[in-house]
Amino acid sequence: MDNSTEAQPNFAAPVIPGELNDIIIDYCRDDTPSLITCSLVCRSWLFRSRHQLFNKSQIQNRFIDANGAATFTDILRSPHCTIIPHIISLQLRGQSTSEPCPTWIEELWKTCNSLPSLKLQSFSLEDVSIDLLPKLIPINSKTSLTSLSLHCCDGIGRTSSTNIVLRMCEFLNNFEALEELTLEYYSAGRVISFLPPSPNIIGSRLRLPNVRRIALDSAFKVFLPLFSKPGFIDAPSLTQIHLRLPMSIEDRLLQSFFDIVCAPSVQVLEISIRYRFTTLEIFFPTINLVKLKHLRSIMFEIGEVTVFQDNRHLRNAVIVDGVSVILSRLRGVDRSVTQISFGTQFPFAPPEGLPQDIEWLDLDGLREGLNDRRFSDTSVSLQTV
Template sequence: MTLPFFPLELCEAVIDHCHDIRPSLSACSLVSRSWLPRSRSHLFASGITLTANNIRTFCSLMDSQYCTMAPFIRSSVIFLIRVSSFLQLESLLKTVEQAFISNRLRISSITLVCIPHQLLHTSQLVALASTLTSLSLIGTLWYDEKESFSLKARRILDFVISFPSLETLEIGYETPGRIVPYTPLVSVSDCPRLSLPRLKRLQLGDIPYNAFLPWFLVPGAVDFPNLRFLSFFMGHTTLNVEPHLIQELLDRICAPTVETLSFWYLWESLPDLDLGAFKELRSLELYACSGDKSYYTKLPELISTVPTLGRVPLTVSVSEDSAFEPPAIDGVQWNP
């Protein structure tokens, strides 16, 4: 006797009702093949964190003929810290890449932590370009007499342009204890063209801005037509960024479309910036994580540069400080 099929919506409602009862979810996953995806989505996270300690185990599981988790993996953090040698690190990364590619994982989000920039230009992760929408690159750039910080930045951007479907991009390469002075680019003939038509969120961590931003500012090198959110973090020293580079980036690339602008500072005061070119700015976030609150005196002047006439109110958020009393400014709402 053939039993009637329940509507998929009803089946998923039953599974969702058991979302925090693991034995019931396990039972649901065995009802039929159509019940498996929804049940697994509650039983297991869609993201995996891979380290030097568990990469081999993960790859062994993926190679098993009984493995069922591959279709459900959507995001990954590859965290390779305290690896004994560069060759071992390279081997681990290649092992992960092969597992991703051979199992045809449809990864939409990847975070690479402590992956040397030298490995990016040979990385096979570019095979995920058709599905990847979120990329985070977090690590350290060390001084090297053979390669300038500007060329290191160029290598990283060359890797980024391999993923044209990105909607979120984070770059967070620090240079501990190293001041990177601004040096104009000698040649821009082979400048990477950073065309990311779907990019909505750009987060720039405590990077050597003096090395990265000149590549962004080459005429015609950057195309972010849908950029809505921009975040800067300048934590260790403002000597790694020339204010005029930030101003040019804001005016030429961000002002036409950005709706939310965020600045994070440590130990240093806010530089003088003019936000008059912004057309769609709705939210301004200003955070200084230090005991020095002198930068508050600059806030009214900075905010007054934002055109507010005939627009929705500008929402301004600042660091928590009970001693700060937001001034009344036309067209501005302070976020408590």
């Protein structure tokens, strides 16, 4: 019997819509083995899988030796490299301040700057010496970088605060497209010398034409002497500031920072606050925000309360006292500020059997519990961040 004329079954796999492919791959974005498998199983999954695998590349000195870094650099230099278009976020992490800064960071950064197909949007440089920055200045200031996080250190202890800021500014002025900037600086077991601006830096400026958000860590007092100098910072698009207050700071310089840097355009102010373990008191200086005419929202984050996770009553008491101290030392807040909120770094559920007079901590009407009439037209709430 001749069956040659009968239709043969079609064993071809059905075509999956591209949108469904993306959903499948994005579901595995944090599962590296699954992403590798997907990139090998189906050609239509290859592009999205590579994107999820390489879009956030992280290289740390403690996990990679000089040969490993050189190998990665050679891969990027290869004309057959196909992962370059997928790398949009790059994090390079050095090592402890007691050791020389790794040379592979400089070589890798130079390679990245020489690749026209590499369109970095986010770059994070952590645990590197301040002396390395002049070697990392990009060849072309017209970069695609919109987010930069700079964590510098100085283990030797011979750099003054003025030189620290000037080196950072010389580096930052080469990134014209930046929209978000995070600056951190720490020193190993020393006190940084805070010197007033010298005459030879009169013409120096930090130009951030497109930056909308700046975050400064607890060592931002290193930047205050220069940042508080009129005309030093040019950031016309700045609308959001995040500060992590140190345990001690000169009130005059902090107030100058608010009056000079924040006053022209800042709308959102985020302040992280710590407390003294010995006295359980919140450290918060008196600040006057009367010159911040565009300010609309203030967010206070009370940190390091996790040590009281086994003693909820003590934790709540510390938070209540801290909120009261903050509001009592906050000046110049008018009706244009529509929201003042408080939060903690980790969510805490209200404890069972909490006394009635503390229950208002978990309500939106925090001002009612504080009985503070100055904020009667402002939404004041407690929330977790």
